[in-house]
Amino acid sequence: MPAKSRETAHRTEAIGMVGPGPGPVAGLLPVRAALLLLSLGQGLPGVWALFAPRSFYDGFPLPGYGWLAKFPPYNEHLVRDLGALSLALTAVLALAAVSLERRLVRTAAFGCLAFTVPHLAFHVAHLGRFDTADVIAQLISQVAPIAVSGIVLLLSRRIGALEDRD
Structure with missing residues (x-):
């Protein structure tokens, strides 16, 4: 490759430019x-x-629903820590989306699964506190990121195929 280094060519391909x-x-x-x-x-x-x-504790997922409030007592420190940890995972997921580097994409997807799978397990064990509509909404909102993370892991093989092509 005369004009580009091998690493630059891989990165350009990985981000879907050419x-x-x-x-x-x-x-x-x-x-x-x-x-x-x-x-x-x-x-x-x-x-x-x-x-x-x-407000998050009283109103998540939407004002008037208060899923968290069904698990008292309120703990400001714990809720703020959850928010900060969620933003940390957000940063990793967003960076993976921008870079599309295979290792980072897979790490981000596994990190998301490390949070969402135990989160789903907790919710499944505590559905009795909720009416049917809230149970369905919770299950959808808990299973969706697990499914999307799995899809990312499957599709990330394509990134590896691009890297291995040269």
């Missing part, structure tokens, strides 16, 4: 979109919990 063939690398846009979706799913409640912990 491929060795005639057009842009298609297959990586879903990885980026999924990572951005996961980062929004962590970031929005993370900001809310960090900067308005009482």
